[in-house]
Structure formats: structure tokens, C-alpha cells
Amino acid sequence: MSRPTLEQVARRAGVSRATVSRVVNGSTRVAAPIREQVNRAVAELGYVPNYAARSLVTQRTDSIALILPETATRVFSDDQFFPGIIRGVSQALEAADKQLVLMLVGSPAARTRAERYTTGGHVDGVLFASVHGADPLPELLLRTGIPVVCNGRPLGRSEVPYVDVDQNGGVAHAVRHLLDSGRRRIGTIAGPPDMVAGVDRLDAYRKILADSDRRSIVAVGDFTRESGEAAMRQLLADDPGLDAVFAASDLMAHGALRALREAGRRVPEEVAVIGFDDIEMARYTDPPLSTVRQPIERLGQTLAGQLLRLLAGEEVEPALVLPTELVIRETG
């Protein structure tokens, strides 16, 4: 019942272990008839190489960890950010025939396990999605000699190469569009201050408004729909004359839409709303949501691509920034 080993295949084929190993690994330096024999024995016995043994000697595992520093609940809320990243990453890894190992790291225990797992040689490289605060793990891995690429500029100084979308440009487009269409009191629903995406988008919003001598009106959410709804109520309380809102995520924008409807404000006539992400749902809100599209899937592909280059021994850019795009639908 236990799995056959190289040894057993060798015996059956009447050759040495070394030869079987060569055949299994596709070496061309084996005589055709012998290769035949070996392959037959492999098939008959249902031989599959033991990866632990192999990686013990090769020092490779051909698998890559994607660490999502979030609880599963958060990763799979109906925010499509993480799914998009995962999708992009798995496409790129599949093409390179690497196995993706997804790690949801939402608790201290999970963090410890992830650290041991990645430093313990289970994977050849590590990808981080959406690092919270100044997580020391990426740096630690780098020092341990494990290739790492992060999604999003790490908070704090860091040597770790990263890939991000053009947060600044996206926000600038959105807010300028609101200004250009005559909006005068533009609030924002910001993301959490411990995430770069939250910080960057808020900074960008503030800068644009400052540049045109308008004041910032800020409420803070955590990228969820509920937080967006609450933040919108807050904004309306703070400034009833508000005529536009930029929400740092589509989910929060959706929540804002609900709050506005409850408050009896018409969208976009009285208040314009622009989100960020362009998740699929944005087309289905009522009315359909204008938003800043970020190429999430491509972000994932690029992330994986950079890591693969590192694994191949190539140099990579310390930072790569992908473009965003303003998508105007009906909310603003």
C-alpha cells in the first residue's frame, strides 16, 4: 500500500536507481530501450517521486507561497481585491509550472506557522499581498535568503522589491473629474490607516484638494461596505452641503450609496460618488458606480513574474507601478 520507491522501480526494470532517476527527470542520455523499460516499470508500479526526498537534495520545492496577511473572512469578503491577486498569481505560476501555496495569515498563531513554513524550506519564494503596517516578515525572509516580492509599497524603509498600482494617479483622476464637473464640497471615505492603500489614497485626495484650495472632508472606514455606510452618515453629519464623495474602495462606495439613499439624497444629482477598484459589482449597483479601475489581476501576474525572475537569478526593479484608469458610469 505504501508508495513505490525508485529502488523498487529500478529492480523491476532491471537497472540502477540512478538510471531510473535519469529517466524520471527526462534526461536524454539514456538509451531508448532502457528508457522504455523504465517507463513501463514506472507505469506498472504507479511510481511518483517523493518530493521531500527530492527537495532535500535539490534544495528546491517548486512551490511558491502567497501570503495574505488577513483572516479568511477578510480575504473572501465580497471585495474582489484578493481574489483578483490570487487569480493573477496563479495564472503566472501555472505557466511556470510552480505550485501555489496560499496562506491566510489572520492570527498570531497563523503568522508563526507561516514564518516557520516559509523559512523551513517549504517554498522557493514568497509573495506578500497587502502588507499591514510595517510587517517585519518580508525583511526577515529576505535576510534568510528567500526571494520575496510584496504587493504595495511597504510602510517604513524596506529593501523588498514591490509592485503597486498608481494610487496617486487614480485618485487624482477621480477627484479632478469631480472638480471639473462642478463639484465643490468633496468628501472622502478613507481606508484604514495601517494599510498603504488606505494611506496613499487619502494623501492623494488631500493633495489634489489642497492644490485647488478646497478643504478636505474625511471619514475613515476599513474598506468594508458597512464601514462605508457608517462613514457616509458621518460625512453627511459633518457637512450636510456635501456634493461629492470619493470612496477609497468600491465596497465602501456601495455602503455610501445606501447611506445616501436612506438620507434621501439623489445620486448623482445631489451627491456624486466615485469608488476605487472597479470590482464586478460596481456595474450592478443602483445607479452603476463610477470608479477607478486598478488592474488587479495584472498586479498578481506581475507580482509572480517578478518573483520568478528572482528565482531565475535575475535582477528585478525595486518598484514597479501599474496604471489605473477612471471609469465613468452613472454616479459621478
Place this chain on the structure above:
Amino acid sequence: MSRPTLEQVARRAGVSRATVSRVVNGSTRVAAPIREQVNRAVAELGYVPNYAARSLVTQRTDSIALILPETATRVFSDDQFFPGIIRGVSQALEAADKQLVLMLVGSPAARTRAERYTTGGHVDGVLFASVHGADPLPELLLRTGIPVVCNGRPLGRSEVPYVDVDQNGGVAHAVRHLLDSGRRRIGTIAGPPDMVAGVDRLDAYRKILADSDRRSIVAVGDFTRESGEAAMRQLLADDPGLDAVFAASDLMAHGALRALREAGRRVPEEVAVIGFDDIEMARYTDPPLSTVRQPIERLGQTLAGQLLRLLAGEEVEPALVLPTELVIRETG
């Protein structure tokens, strides 16, 4: 730069490899002062055990694969089914200190890789979510001696233990509710015929209607919103007098809602709609969607729980069925 080995720790602590191994694995049979020394050496060198080496001898990996026989695109559409499963599974595995390895198997190449990966001893056990058709992989793994648990009754004969929700009961509740509230021409938007959930829900629908001498009106989708929209148009074309629809997924129900609005039918006044899943979005459709709630997260937990029991050498029930619940909101 290469990672320190047990040997190096042993030298530094002035003891043997065996002793270090004992300390690292938490054996109590080591004198306290020596344990201290070893721990210090471990910390100083930043030692982390090499998992390949360990699992080569222990024949365990402490990781579990969750195979999703879908493309990443499909898994992370905004259907919350897979995310819920993943969430439940990762909670249960986290509690047992096992590492979850998520495998998206949406292409033949990915399937081959998954087969090699799981039979190659990378994981101690395998979980399958939503098996398509009569996939032979679960059986194959079972024969290889690797513990397997499936989500959903496998199509075709199978020895593999599974966990499912009460599809029948859920559908029965929904359709009876429609009948009880006076609906007379009840159509259904079925799921894909190669998935058990699709087949089971359609069968259940047919049975209830047959029992009350009403005829079935069926259109087939593939669980996506778009397919639901198309199927609804189909149903309206087939039977303009339709006064209710049971959709085999919330996403398809959402698509149906759009199609109904476009066709100028009021929901629920003219046409009632009931979905299946109770994904978060169901509360946010317009009007909020009535649906059959299935305990997806608990399904994931149970799935993992059964596998953990198998790994512990216990016997498990060949089938486990979790209850569903009808949630009435405003569409029917």
C-alpha cells in the same frame, strides 16, 4: 547565508544532534539546563527545522490540500461559495495546526500537477470542493492510501466519504413556500448538469412540483449572474405567465432580478424569486433576495474535521448532511 542545520546547533550547544532534535520537538526527557542551552543556540543561529528532511523520515507533512476543481476565475467570481468553504476549512485546520495548501485546478496541466503533488507526499490528506462530474482523482488518492474527503455527493459510485448540505430539503422549503403563497407557475433556473449541486437542486424542484401536479419550467445556467439573466429571459419567453422562479444560486437569482426588471415585471408582485446560498449580496439586491441559506462555512469546517479524524486513525461517517434554512426577505 544558508540555513543552519541541527548539526550546527548541536555543535554550538555542545550536545548531540539527537538532543537538539528532542528539544526542538518538545520532548520532556531532556534536562532543563541542557534544554536551555539548546534553546539559546537555536535562537542565536535562527534555526528552523528543514521540513523536507523531517517529513522524509516522519512520513508526515502537517499540511492538507484543498482542491478546488475550478479555474481561479470561477472560484473567485463573486459567488461566495468557495470562499466560504475555504474560510471554514482554514479555521478548522488552523485549530489543528495544519497548513492549508490551496490548489486551483482549472486546467488539465493544473490537474496533472495536483495529482503529482498530492500523490507525491506533499500533503497528509486531501479535501475536494465541489467535484465536477465523476472525477476519478478522489478515488485514485484513496487507493494510493491518502485520506480524502469530498464536499458534495460524488456523481457515480464512490467509496470516498463526503459532506454535503441538505439540498433536497432546502429546495423543498423554497418551492413549497412559493406554492403556499399562491404561486402557480413556478419556473427554475438550474445549475450546470455536471455538478451535483446543479443536478440535486433540479431534481428536488421537479419532485416537489410533480407532487403537487404542477409542471416544471426549466432553464439551465451555470451558477453565474450572466447565465441567470439569460435563463430568466428564456423562462419569460417560454412562459410569459410565470409567477415565480426558484434559482439554484443567488448569483443567478440576481441576474434573474435584472432580467425581470428589464422585462418590466415587478418583483415580488408579479414574479416571486427565491435563490439558493444566502451570499452576503442577497441582502443588498433590490429588493433584498429571499433565499435558501446553506451553512457554507460550517460545511468547510466539517469537511476539514472529517479529514482530521481520518488522519487521527478514526472512522468517519461515509456521508454527513448539514441542514439548510429558508430565509424570506422581499422577493418572495
Place this chain on the structure above:
DNA sequence: TTGTAAGCGTTATCAC
């Protein structure tokens, strides 16, 4: 309680 030594199943380096 601690150390010695024999594997675990591969790959890689040699000779032949």
C-alpha cells in the same frame, strides 16, 4: 538522560 548510528528516498559525482 544523552549519544551513536541507521535509515528516510532522492539526486549528483564519480568511475567504468
Place this chain on the structure above:
DNA sequence: GTGATAACGCTTACAA
């Protein structure tokens, strides 16, 4: 081309 043989880093009888 093919076959011994030595690692790879760890756990675990068995000895001491």
C-alpha cells in the same frame, strides 16, 4: 550510457 556511492537534514531505536 550506466552504476556505485556519497550526500541532503532529520528522527528514532538502541546503547551507554
